[in-house]
Amino acid sequence: MLAAFFAAFAAVFLLELPDKTTALTLVLSTRYRxxxxxxxxxxxxxxxxxxxxxxxxxxxxxxxxxxxxxVAVLFAIGAVLLIRESLEEPSPEASNGAELRAATPVLKAAGASFVLLFTAEWGDASQVTAIGVAAHYDHPVMVFLGAFLALMVVTTLALVVGRTIRDRVPAHFIQRGAAAVFIVFAIIAAVEAIAG
Known part of the structure; x- marks a missing residue:
């Protein structure tokens, strides 16, 4: 039973560290609490x-x-929105984004985070891996716990890194960098859609 938990945790954790979900969480951490x-x-x-x-x-x-x-369309839209936002003139009092994070209601920020992360994770390699681990071990609860905890550990790491970045790097640089990452992910997903 513990083998199912550890197999799911290890596989999902390793797949998610370099994944688009981590990058998306970093971006979200610069916008919301x-x-x-x-x-x-x-x-x-x-x-x-x-x-x-x-x-x-x-x-x-x-x-x-x-x-x-x-996924390609969603990342392309995200890239356009990030580029547009990075080009806007920041107000002097909101230059570090703290006021924006404080002004955004928690439920709205949580809802936006939910939609973006749920969509980004749909059909992802870690989800497919969790399906395979569940089929192999026949312990669905342990696979569920392992996969969920791995995703949340990676999210926590991304939030900590995001906080460090946003305190040291101007918001428009973060937005442009995130837009570039989103463009790459959009291109990869578009290629998968065409080749698939």
């Missing part, structure tokens, strides 16, 4: 882990092109 991002991520990842374990191999029946195409 960490607790709101964490709450949105927790709900998104509970659902994702449950879907992975509950549906088993059903994820393989989803059309890869449609999933990849939707």
């Amino acid at each position: 960490a607790r709101a991002v964490f709450a949105g991520a927790a709900v998104a990842f509970v659902l994702q882990a449950a879907i992975a374990v509950g549906l088993g191999s059903a994820i393989t029946l989803l059309p890869t092109r449609i999933v990849a195409g939707a």
Whole structure:
């Protein structure tokens, strides 16, 4: 039983560290308060882990092109919005983004974080891996816990790094860098949609 937990945790953790979900969490941490991002991520990842374990191999029946195409469009839209925001003239009192983070209601920030992270994680390698681990070990609760905890550990690490970055780097540089990352992810997803 513990083997299922550790297999799910290790596989998902290793897949998520360099993943788009980590980059997205870093971006969200520069816009919203960490607790709101964490709450949105927790709900998104509970659902994702449950879907992975509950549906088993059903994820393989989803059309890869449609999933990849939707992800490409979402990342492209995110890149455009980030670039547009980075070009806006910041007000002197909001130059570090602290006022924006404080002014955004927690539920709105958590909701935005949920939608973005849930969508980004849909059909991701870690979700597919969790499906495989669940099928192999036949201990769905332990696989669920391992996958969920791995996702939340990676999210926590991204939030800590995000806080450090936003305190030292001007917001418009972070937004432009995040836009570049989003463009790369959009291109990768578009290629997957076309080749799929």
